[in-house]
Amino acid sequence: MRPFFTLPLLLLALLSYAAPAIAEPVIVVNARSSVTQLSQDEVVNIFLGRYRRFPGGGAATPIDQPEGTPLRAEFYRKLVNKDLDQINAYWSRLIFSGKTSPPRSAENTAEVLRLLSANPGGIAYIERNLLDSRFRIVMELR
């Protein structure tokens, strides 16, 4: 009898384990920042290096999740409906024509949080369950 119980349980466990892979990134700033809300266009401008200022005028420093993470792919898919190959091609144009640099890419999620909490002008996207008092949500991607 046991396998009949364990198999659905195992499946359930797998499903719940898989759930974070389709996490919804929330866009956060350092809680010491005066920014409370950003439009999607403003977030696009900051992360794609078009205009790296917050609406109040302060300099914005975007931080990317590590390369190859599902959260990074999900963020750009939801933000501009592009996959990471397209984002790489976009940045290769700017890098090789000596223009803006891409956002700093963190080594891991912990570093994203560390960089963001250390930089009042920082802006990043994280999984909602990592939110704490050091950060403030300024936009949600649906």
Added chain:
Amino acid sequence: MTGRFLLGLFLATSSLTWANDNAAKAVDSSVSFHGFGTLGLTRTDNDNAEFVRDLSQPTGAGKSWTAKIDSLLGIQANIDFSQNTEAVVQVVSRFHADGSRDPELTWAFLRHDFTPDFSLRAGRLGTEFYMLGDSRLVGYSNLALRPPPDFYGSLVFSYIDGLDVSTTLPVANGLLRGKLFAGLSPEETPFGPGTRWDQKGSLLVGGYLDFLSGAWQVRLSHAQVRFNHEAPIDAYLRQLGDPLGGTPYLWLVPEMAMLDRWARFSSLGLVYDQGPLNIQFMLNQIKQDSPAYADSKAGYIQAAYRFGSVTPYLGISRSLTSHEALPSSIPPDFVVDNVITPSLVAQSFLDQQTYTLGGRWDIHKNMALKAQVDWIRGTPTSVFLVKNPKPAWDGDMTVFSLALDFVF
């Protein structure tokens, strides 16, 4: 000379910094190296003229496969001195004006961002006459295999020694971005078979205004060049049997001079880039103060749609020159006015359109494979953008191309 010196300086500093970088990677990430390249193969369906990517190439592709049209390699070092100050040095090896693949120093500048939206760059800078013009060697950053020659092909200036300033302002739901540049050309251009036109010291000035809003980008730009040397017409005529018997051509037709004359490039660019869909539409106009080159207009539209990792695209481009009255020789000479001058000016004629069909396949991170066919349909007089046209040239040519683009 300056180029050689800067190249030497770059190689010396890069070998040092490379070593430093490896030793100090953990504590100092201020120097980073990047590269881009293309392995390309091109052939056409006829040997009556040679296909070139742009007029900086002295010879082109015929009926047998050649790698020289699109293959290139670029290496770049970015050196961060502070968060707001950066130096960029880039060296590219490609088939160019002197027929070699000797590395060229394409970028070597210092950039300072006075604010996040106001930057100054000084040194050797890529020219941006048209939208996307300063990244036309970076195949990986472009959807199509190469920038449409009808539009970009006549652009022989790749970089200047000078400076540029750029600024960005938020306006009405969008961004207004402007750039101004000025500098001197360090380059040379193929003129006729085996002859080159020295462009060193030619003054290039220009700028653009961009408006970006959501998926849209619109650009108006203008640039102009004041030539610092005469075109080597006499050397060219000597190769054709020296019809003037050694008399300098410009003594007879001074109006055909290029020295201190301006060429003016104006363009309008429109890009719609929404998720998987990318549409580009551009128009340009080139006006020459000298009658030695015909004025021209060109345009293209390109549409691409990404399905998974494959992006098919298609495009149409057109280029056309307008023909003005030709200057007369002083004193009037029948052969000069009816044969030599008309045939010199006719070298710059264009009347053609190109239909392009291709696909880009992102096979791996930072690597894309492309295949493209271009059907060029023109009149027999449309010779400016091909090399060595023979009497049998009828203006039609089909070009087959394959390329592997990569960045690292």
